[in-house]
Amino acid sequence: MKRLLAALLFLVAGAVHADLAADHAARLRALYGDRPTPALFREYVAPLTSLGEAPVNWLPTLRPIAQELAKGAPSALEAARRINRGLWGRVGVVYSTKRDKANQDPLHSMRIGKASCSGLSILLADACRSVGIPARLVGCNWRAKPGNHTWVEVWSGSAWHALGAAEDCAPEALWFLPDAAEATDDDPRYAIYATRATPNPDGTVFYGWGVPADRVTDRYARKAPAPAGVRVHIAAERAGERVAVPFTVDGVRHVTPGPLQDLNDYATLTFPSNRTFTVEMEGRVFTHRAEPGAIYVEQL
Numbered sequence: 001m002k003r004l005l006a007a008l009l010f011l012v013a014g015a016v017h018a019d020l021a022a023d024h025a026a027r028l029r030a031l032y033g034d035r036p037t038p039a040l041f042r043e044y045v046a047p048l049t050s051l052g053e054a055p056v057n058w059l060p061t062l063r064p065i066a067q068e069l070a071k072g073a074p075s076a077l078e079a080a081r082r083i084n085r086g087l088w089g090r091v092g093v094v095y096s097t098k099r100d101k102a103n104q105d106p107l108h109s110m111r112i113g114k115a116s117c118s119g120l121s122i123l124l125a126d127a128c129r130s131v132g133i134p135a136r137l138v139g140c141n142w143r144a145k146p147g148n149h150t151w152v153e154v155w156s157g158s159a160w161h162a163l164g165a166a167e168d169c170a171p172e173a174l175w176f177l178p179d180a181a182e183a184t185d186d187d188p189r190y191a192i193y194a195t196r197a198t199p200n201p202d203g204t205v206f207y208g209w210g211v212p213a214d215r216v217t218d219r220y221a222r223k224a225p226a227p228a229g230v231r232v233h234i235a236a237e238r239a240g241e242r243v244a245v246p247f248t249v250d251g252v253r254h255v256t257p258g259p260l261q262d263l264n265d266y267a268t269l270t271f272p273s274n275r276t277f278t279v280e281m282e283g284r285v286f287t288h289r290a291e292p293g294a295i296y297v298e299q300l
Contacts, residue, residue, distance in 0.1 A: 233266035
């Protein structure tokens with residue numbers, strides 16, 4: 001009996017999702033016609049979800065905000081950047097690992113006021129889609145250090161452009177690009193994936209989530225030999241919480257990432273391998289060795 005009830009609930013939920021998705025797509029089609037192209041619309045504008053999050057009707061909430069923020073933008077990329085710049089203060093959502101789950105739907109993130117990189121990316125992608133900008137989630141496991149990351153790509157003109165959700169930064173200056181450059185298609189665990197709505201003919205799925213995806217590693221992987229030396233990552237904590245603190249190494253000033261920045265984001269420095277270096281921070285000195293991918297979190 002329990003199995004029968006569960007099956008019926010599954011079917012009902014699927015039917016509700018299908019009806020909501022069809023209504024959502026019809027509303028967007030009425031708003032934007034054949035712009036963007038039918039293929040882009042189907043894969044990257046019409047979908048209600050990106051990472052298997054709960055399907056909710058986010059269009060009435062996000063479209064007015066995104067329309068206002070994007071008004072007058074000369075390109076889809078600039079519109080998306082304006083949305084990314086102004087959205088978070090309007091919806092009251094900040095980066096936090098204390099969110100309920102990684103793949104929160106945007107309305108859930110707005111209710112609790114926090115989301116991880118995946119939840120922020122879902123919210124940004126949906127806001128862009130609400131005004132007809134094709135958007136998709138992109139992500140990977142890091143190859144050269146622990147952890148993973150999710151970000152957004154938007155289609156503008158004839159190309160995809162990367163955006164870090166809740167990061168007001170030019171696409172070419174995003175903090176995670178050096179880490180993404182270490183990606184490889186030789187090992188699927190460390191490839192870079194971009195979500196799509198319909199199954200990929202070769203069966204590719206987004207790492208760790210099982211939703212349809214394309215591999216886009218070549219867009220990010222390093223094309224030239226890696227720079228000489230090893231990259232070392234620095235952060236700081238006070239009472240168990242990340243803090244933004246100025247520090248110097250060899251007389252050069254840097255700043256550690258603050259509590260609202262992604263936990264995979266560090267102040268990153270390059271040294272000759274195995275060199276000993278010192279970090280001067282708040283009158284204290286920390287000594288470390290430069291080893292590939294080393295992460296040092298100074299406790300203040």
